[in-house]
Amino acid sequence: MSRLAEIRNTAQEIAEAITAVLGIDVEIVDEELSIVAGTGRYKEKIGEKEEEGNLDSEYTYGQALRTGEEYIIEDASSHPQYAARESELAEVCCPIRLHEEIIGLIGLVAFTEQQRHALLLNRKNLLAFSRQMAVLLASKVSETKMAGELKIIIETIREGIIAVDRYGNMTACNETAARLIGTTKEEAIGTSIFAILPFSSIREVLRTGEEYRDREEIYQTDTGGTFHFFTTIRPIFSKPLEEAVGDQQREIVGAVISLRDIADIKKLVYDMTEKEEGASFHEVLGTSKAIREVKDQASKVARSQSTVLITGESGTGKGLFARSIHYASDRKEHPFVTVNCGAIPDTLLESELFGYEPGAFTGANRTGKVGKFELANGGTLFLDEIGDLSFHLQVKLLHVLQHREIERIGGKRTIPIDVRIIAATHQDLEQMMEAGEFREDLYFRLHVIPLHIPPLRERQEDILPLLDYALHKYTRVINKSIYGFTEEALDCLKCYDWPGNIRELENAVEYAVNMENGDNITLDALPKRLRQAQKSPFSSLSLKKQLEAVEKEIIQTRLAQTGYSLQGKRDAARLLGISESTLYRRIRELRIEKQ
Structure with a gap:
């Protein structure tokens, strides 16, 4: 399809306007000599090729398309090229130029002496008028091309893009935006944005002309649904700022809305700031029975949704176990977010976990903040050093575990979450519970599946x-x-x-x-x-280990004196002041062998 054919409706309107003003038949042809628009005798021929000539002929249209020159045929009967054209008496031909390219032409044709007389009498004015119409057509072609390119660009943008007029009616909408607001592009065009997002800030932007940038918004629909977006709204003015002389000449004619699904934003934030490398139980090194039992237990509970409490001394690998459980679970494609409860001051930890609304407190980010619970939604939240959690936050965490929802600081709405909790500590939570430092109800909520990593x-x-x-x-x-x-x-x-x-x-x-x-x-x-x-072999040992080492050395010394025979062991037991059965048991437990 030629470029003029793409705007055939506009071309037809221009052709009919010329005829209405001048009373002369008009045809508009493209660069292939196909009739795109026409009036009078040419109206029935729209879509057909011109009957006479081709691009290489001496026919006026062919010459005009090749050279870009204007032509006036005062007496068609004297031109051999027009001999076969029934009743055509005179003609004005004006090329349509788009930049340096000829994309078609406008022909004004007289079929009666009266039309011929009017054409020749006003030929200069007719040419000037035709030039203006040609410029208008070229401008429309350019605009259509730009609109097409813009449409392609808009469709390739990952964000949802919606354009509205001054009344809030949607004039453009890409596939992403249509999906986000629960409709189709076809249904969206012409529909009021306020019918879908009734409490949108778009209304305020259209009223004030002030840009609305990167704001989190939740829209409640008439059907009870919820849209949760990160929104930017930019007003469209009738003139650029530099061309406006005063406020009266720069009207708000619409707005462009950029919508990003909050879930996508959270994932992006997680990928950029929180994402850790994957892990598996193969990375937990060791062949001892103790570590094999813990790995086996952890792998069994990985696919469960139950809360896990990992205990063990510092440096035993509690974090690696937590990651391994997550990446062996059905949540492995979703975020794994870590919060060290002992590394963040209590005053900041609450906002880290739960986030806050804009203006929630002095110094708060004007756009608010997404908390770790929301970032981990669908995945796993690893609360390391849970024993350092303040009593106040223990209460809030218990609420989350019971109701599966959070409320941001300064907020009035609850946000449902789907998060698996894995907690870890090197402290004795039961002892803390007895001392009133850790809530008993929270402990049992966390202690659903206990894992202890041996030192x-x-x-x-x-x-x-x-x-x-x-x-x-x-x-x-x-x-x-x-x-x-x-x-x-x-x-x-x-x-x-x-x-x-x-x-x-x-x-x-x-x-x-x-x-x-x-x-x-x-x-x-x-x-x-x-x-x-x-x-100093005993210096790094626990008291129990030190005592065992001393005991082993004493027994070995006595046995070296008395010998390892039956009589020697009886004598050693007598010298040590213990029974023979006790001596044999300690030899076995301390793994004492004959020197």
């Missing part, structure tokens, strides 16, 4: 795989070629009690990789505290 000192067999992992990790990060540990260094690492658990172990290996210049980590490269603990 590293209780799973000595996991130390070697953890050391190998940490060595591989930090040699790659620091870019060093270190292949293992000397026997002396390994003995020191295995004997250490690791009060800081896995975190302390990784830090120790990172330090050693930095300090070591050889191919293997030596004792001298280890942190000072580890080497000192080796010299």
Whole structure:
């Protein structure tokens, strides 16, 4: 379809206007000599090709399209090209120029002597008038082209875009916007925006002409539904600001509304600021029975929606377990959001968790803030160090767990949420409960599925795989070629009690990789505290472990004196002041072997 054919309705209106003013038949043809619009004898031929000539002929239309020149045929009968054209007496031909391109022409044709006389008498004025009409047609073609390009652009924009006139009637709407407001593009065009969003701020923008930028809005529909958007509304004026002399000449003629689904905004914020790397139970290293039991229990509850409470000393990997549970669950495609309840002051933690409305307090962001509960909607919220949560926030958290809804600070509306809670602590919540520092009802809400991660000192067999992992990790990060540990260094690492658990172990290996210049980590490269603990073997042990170590050494000393025979063990028991059965039990429990 030619460009003039795309505006055939406008072309026909112009043709009929010329005929009404001048009383002369008009035809408008495109660059292929197809009749796009016409009056009189040409009206029935719309859509057909011109009967005479082609683009390469000497026929006037062909010449005009090739050269872009205007032509006046005063006496058609004297032109051989017009001999076959019945009753045509005279003609004015005016090209339609779009930039440097000829896209068609306007022909004014006289079929009677009276028309011919009028045409020749006013030929200069007719040419000038035709030029104006040609400019108008070219302008309309350009406008249509721009509108088409704009439409394509609007459709490719991810945001919802709606244009309204001064009365709020929708004049443009892309697919995204139609989906967001629950309609189709076809139904939207011509409909009042206020019929769909009755309490929209669009009305205020159309009244004041003031832009409304990046505001969160919730619209209640007549049917009881809810639209939740992030909205920007820009007014459209009749003239650019630089062309307006006074306010009277710059009218508000409409507005453009940009709509973004709040769920998309939350996901974007999460992806940019909160998103953590995925995790799996394969990343929880260790082969001990204790850690295997915890991993097995965690993997069983991953697909559940129940609340999980992870306990364990600092550095045992509670966060890794929480992430692994999330990424093994049906919520893995949704956000995993972490909040450290002990790292944020109580005055700020409430707004972090629940968000706030615009102007909720002095210094609040003018657009309000989305809280972590909303960011985690559909996914998992990991509340680390839950024992540090204030009593006031414990009450609010309990409400969320019971009612599955939150209320922003300064807000009056409740926001439904679908969030799984995983909490973690290194503290004894039961003891805190007895002391009145932790709510009993909240504890039992959180304690639906308890997971306890044993400390590293209780799973000595996991130390070697953890050391190998940490060595591989930090040699790659620091870019060093270190292949293992000397026997002396390994003995020191295995004997250490690791009060800081896995975190302390990784830090120790990172330090050693930095300090070591050889191919293997030596004792001298280890942190000072580890080497000192080796010299004083009991210093890093718990009281129970220290007592067991002393007891083992005493029994071994007596057995070395009396021997490991039956009589020797009887004598050792007598010297130690314990029964033979007690001695045999302690030999078994302390794993005492013949020296």
